[in-house]
Amino acid sequence: MTRPVYVHDLDGLAAHARAVRAALPPRVELLYAVKANPEPDVLRVLAPTVDGFETASRGELRRLAEVLPDRTPAAYAGPGKTDRDLAAALAAGVARIHVESPAELRRLGALAVAAGTTARVLLRVNLPVDAPGASLVMGGGPSPFGMEPADAVACARRPPAGIEVRGVHAHLASGLDAPLAGAVAAAVVRWSVDQIDAAEVDVGGGMAVDYTDPAARFDWAGYGRMLARILDAHPRLRLRIEPGRSVTAYSGSYLTEVIDVKRSHGEWFAVVAGGTHHLRTPAAKGHAQPFTVHRRADAAGPRTDGGPVTVVGQLCTPKxxxxxxxxxxxxxxxxxxxxxxxxxYAWNISHRDFLLHEPPVFRTGDPQRVAAEWAARPYGRR
Known part of the structure; x- marks a missing residue:
């Protein structure tokens, strides 16, 4: 039996990233949110196409420095930044630090003064913008993310020493289709320009990915047209987006082998090597991960009757x-x-140490071809 394998289609990823970039107005800066998938090969492939990388931890800063030592991080974000985090962002020369609270802004200012530098920041604001239909909401109500609009206005008008406030960051929701994402972006820009005369606005990511339809794609062209209209109304504005999932989700596949098949109270179950400790996405989002089957002709074990089947892993939990x-x-x-x-948000968010199973293998190529070659090999038990 072969260990589960992650296969990244780097050619497909590069083509998709270029299509996204081509659909956006030239004045829109495209950042990649490293948290979505920090695999070195992924970062290298995206580097020629994206305008920069958004990081959210010292670990991501280190990863970017190791893989792309000539690329300065475009942004550093995330709640709960310690002084060590802020100092690391300053030392790395991060172009924009996204600040989550007035207290964080004061701490960053003191660190910048001590280091003899100026921190250029975007204020993350929790704006009351509706996002009906979003799969995940981080703003518009009580939230640990960002600061109250009134606090942001006060910080912009009276920043502490060591701070240059450049504008606003507002990542308010995820799972947005193009019309809703465009409407949210327009509302964020309106507030940012009207209230603090922002020179720069980062409207975040959150573009929808439909796991029920692997062929579906976010309407990047339609979204690009909406962003172009925003820029037409604000010709001096610097506008950024920072997608993650919608850039890399389609380029990775998780391949594994069926260990056992059985019926339980009238339902079929297929037990595979690995599980959600390798691929946590379906458990985290509460969906069925789409899959295809490469049948092994020489396998002599049981087989389902072709009806509904639940695919589970090796963990001692019904989840x-x-x-x-x-x-x-x-x-x-x-x-x-x-x-x-x-x-x-697959291997990198999985509870990989639960039961201490072996990790998956990683390789690049065409996942369907890799699976076909695997299924063609004689079946054997470990």
């Missing part, structure tokens, strides 16, 4: 569910399953 499918067809022991859309 270790990767997918539920009514369309997979027969699934048997030894078959190789290819879970698509595993290129973001």
């Amino acid at each position: 270790d569910v990767l997918s539920r499918s009514v369309t997979a067809g027969p699934v048997g022991v030894g078959d190789v399953l290819v879970f698509a859309m595993a290129g973001a």
Whole structure:
């Protein structure tokens, strides 16, 4: 039995990133949110296309410095920044630090003065902007993210020594379709320009990814047209977006092998090597991860009857569910399953040490070709 494998389609990732960049107005800066997938190969492939990288920890700063030593991080974000975090961002020369509270701004100012430098910041603001239909909401109500609008106005008007306030950052929700993402961006820019005369606005990411339809894509062209209209109304504005999931989700696949197939109280279960400790996305988002089956002709074990099947992993918890499918067809022991859309918030957010199973293997290439080669090999037990 082969260990589960993550396969990254780097050619597909590069093509998708170029298409995203081409759909956006030239004046919109495209940052990649490293938190979505910090794999070195992913960062290297995106580097020629994106305008910069958004980081959210000292670990991400280190990763970027190791993989792309000539690229200065474009942004440093995240709640709960310690003085060590802020000092590391200053030392790395981060172009813009996204500040979450007045207290954080004061601490950053003191560190900048002590270092003999000036910190250029965007104030993260929790604006009361509606986002109906969003899958995850981080603003518009009580939230640990960002500061009250009135506090942001006060910080912009009277920044502490060592601070240059350049504008606003507002990542308010995720799972937005293009019309809603454009409307949110317009509302954020309106407030930022009207209230603090912002020269720069980062409207965040949160572009929708539809796990029920692997072929669907966010309407980047439509979104680009909406951002162009915003820029037409504010010709001196510097506008940024920072997508993550919507850039890399489609380029990664998680491949694994069926260990056992059984019926329980009238329902079929396929138990695979690995599980949500490798691929936490379906558990985190509460969805069925889309998958295809590469059948192994020489496997002699049991097979489902082609009806609905629940795919589970090796963990001692009923939450270790990767997918539920009514369309997979027969699934048997030894078959190789290819879970698509595993290129973001997958291995990097998984509870990888639970039960201390071996980690997956990582490689690049065409995931369907890798799966076909795997399924063609003689089936054997560990």
